Amino acid sequence: MPALLKTGELAHEAGVNVETIRFYERKGLLPEPPRRSSGHREYPRESVRRIRFIQRGKELGFTLHEIKGLLELRVDPETNCDAVRERALEKIADVKHKIADLRKIEKALRKLTDSCSGNGPKDDCPILVHLEKNL
Amino acid sequence: MPALLKTGELAHEAGVNVETIRFYERKGLLPEPPRRSSGHREYPRESVRRIRFIQRGKELGFTLHEIKGLLELRVDPETNCDAVRERALEKIADVKHKIADLRKIEKALRKLTDSCSGNGPKDDCPILVHLEKNL
DNA sequence: CTTGACTCCGTACCAAGGTACGGACGTTAT
DNA sequence: ATAACGTCCGTACCTTGGTACGGAGTCAAG
Structure with missing residues (x-):
């Protein structure tokens, strides 16, 4: 169990395609990870959870754009539970x-x-x- | 009220964009109409109904591909009511x-x-x- | 007969959510 | 050290249902 993951390993562990990883990065859903001198990406294990977060959001009917919003909420220190709840309620109305x-x-x-x-x-x-x- | 319609007139009467007409033609939903020597299309009035048929099909949740199938059913002399009903039942299941x-x-x-x-x-x-x- | 409106065509573009390709490198096991 | 596999990147492609563009040609009214 390596501490740092290559793109393929991350993709495998998260159950998505390698290309999907790069796609999420381009879309700003996955932060750009550090690189080796060769240019190869090195992901922290945390990234697996982040991708699973995205997948679960999708299961709940959120678009990638909305999931990006949720991820940003999560990081924002001002965020309280209510802001998240608000998004979920909007999505319910939508559904x-x-x-x-x-x-x-x-x-x-x-x-x-x-x-x-x-x-x-x-x-x-x-x-x-x-x-x-x-x- | 002209007997033959230009593309723009057809679009206007059917309540769609001119480009949509050409799009439907490319997709095989609208048969290629006769042309003047200049290349300009001349539509029979019937085409208005055909485009409205397409729009109503869409309202019922059929895809353009499925609507194409319905249009073909309609022309096929072998078609009986049951074949059409079948499509509608499948769509209900889908919905x-x-x-x-x-x-x-x-x-x-x-x-x-x-x-x-x-x-x-x-x-x-x-x-x-x-x-x-x-x- | 001119002018403005219309039409022609191929092509590119949009959203959404990816997938696939290909040539050039990097890595790893034997 | 070499083979086999992984990764890099940009780009193209897929679906669905259209919309938009640009340059050239045509039509109709004055």
């Missing part, structure tokens, strides 16, 4: 909105499939008729 | 799946915000702790 949109779509689709026997020629298909009808 | 995923996310976020008083320093913030915790 609820998406769910509502999808439910509208589901309802509309169901209305169409319910009105469609499945038999009969396509000319009378309520679904196509709906898509074709003039507003 | 339900997305909703379920979002609900999981919502639940997880709510659990975190519920456990977070909003007071206290960030070091104890259950949300950050969750994001940081080792698996």
Whole structure:
């Protein structure tokens, strides 16, 4: 268990692709690590946790941009719990909105499939008729 | 009310951008219309309905690729109502799946915000702790 | 017949979140 | 010391659904 990790080792331990590491660095989600004289990156073990933080944030529906914000909050000494909570509440509102949109779509689709026997020629298909009808 | 439409007129009547028309043509959603000798496109009025068909399909959550499939179904003389219904049912399943995923996310976020008083320093913030915790 | 508006085309660009490539080095095990 | 593998970098590519640009050509109204 080395104390310093090469890019590939970090990628492996965090369960992501090597290219993803460099991508996160470019996006400012992962700070630029020190380099050897050869230019090769040397990551502290902590970086593994940072990448996992990012992955968990993604699982919770945060974008990389938002995760960057959370990471910055985390470092800011002024941050209190409330600021973080605020972000999570916004994200909940966001998710609820998406769910509502999808439910509208589901309802509309169901209305169409319910009105469609499945038999009969396509000319009378309520679904196509709906898509074709003039507003 | 001209019988044949120029690209800009079609775009205007269908409520989309001129570039969108050309984009749909490239994607095979809009058949290539006849041209004048100058190369300018001349659309039949029917094209307005076709573009509206596409827009309504989008509202129902179909991708452009899927809409292309629906348009092809519509032309196929073998198509019966059932084939169209099938597509709609698949899309419903699709939408339900997305909703379920979002609900999981919502639940997880709510659990975190519920456990977070909003007071206290960030070091104890259950949300950050969750994001940081080792698996 | 001129002028301004429209159209043509290929191409580049945007968000988001990466993945892949290739040539030049660096590292490591044997 | 050499082979095999890792890493470096910039850049291109992928998806989806378009939008924007620029130079050249065309159309229609005055």
